[in-house]
Amino acid sequence: MRKEAFEGNILRLLRNEIQYELQSASTFKSATKFGSFVVDGRAGERWITLKKRHADEDIKLEGTMFDGAVPAPTPTKDGGVINSDEMQMHITVIVTISKGEGDGVLQITCSAWPDCVEIKRLFIRANENIIAEPYSGPQFTELDDELQESLYDYLEERGINDELAAFLHQYMKQKDKTEYVRWMERVKAFIERK
Template sequence: MAHRLLRSLRRTLLSPLSSHHETLIHHRQPSLSLRTRTYITEMRKSALEGNILRLLRNEIQYELDRSPPSQPLSKFDSFIVDERPGEQWIRLNKKFGENEEIKVEVTMFDGSVPVKKTGNVATEEDVKLHITLIVDIFKGEGSDVLEFVCSAWPDNIEIQRVFMRRRDQMVGLPYNAYMGPGFKELDDELQDSLYDFLEARGINDDLAVFLHGYMNNKDKTEFIRWMGTVKTFIEKK
């Protein structure tokens, strides 16, 4: 009798405790699981970011060791060069004669054409890089703008279009404005005279050679700058 009573009393006393203990474990397990998942996620994030940083550092160092960019020139001939750090274009400015102002906006490399080279053994395909120039010529305060759209190839300038626009108009005229004929439609002698017009103002083959060297350096500089800004962002906590 006493033995059965003791067992009954033990069940009465221990059952609530066991039930309460199981409830605590049940409620604690999701919390422990959440902390584990959070820890694993943070570890993966840290490993991923660490790998990206390692690759960026290696790539930056490789570019600096292989052929580090040089300090960009601030002048070419009589042009003042506005480097525009972090942007995809530069601007050249100069005065010409008594009242002319010349502004040249230049893109980074924005295209290429295939070039076939014949070697001693076989014919291999290469590319010739393209740069766009927009040449604006002003004559005095409030004058209209004579605008040339040109291509700069590695060793020559090629005129694509010539048109007039108001000084307060953005580059690229509205569709209802007459932009003139295609340059190749002009009389050959007139085409040659317009090339001479630009040549006298320093828009010539020497400028094309300079711009290709300048943009090659800028391309590398901007690439390294971009990798550096990405690295700095990822490093932030």
């Protein structure tokens, strides 16, 4: 009897939380496109994939759900910046650009902040599926300033920009809620199983 009461309490709490989340959820529908990118939300996973064709290139972006946070910068009256108590969420984005069979792929690891994309590293892989760690070059910030700016322009031309960062943050907020509800429903179904 005690086990049934305990499980009944868990089920009641799960039902209440699921109902609350569904009622408080916005009417935002999970996007299937962003600009010329096709979006795959990968239900039940922590990643999403965006793909598109640009001239003779296949471009694939893989983004995590929120995987970190830092204090948000707040401008001061004297033009400086301090860190506030609010947190700024982080998304890791891996950009893979290929130009056909056998040419290798360019991989660029980026941070997507709420209002910008920041390049962290870039390197060439012989094949997108090779697991071995290639030499990834220096930290991006160690490159010549003009080269850094040119690489940002390269991504901008391919639609990997501040608007994409804002889209990813909006999308991931919704995905986080959706995955949370899916997780609670799976826990509930497991406990209900006899």
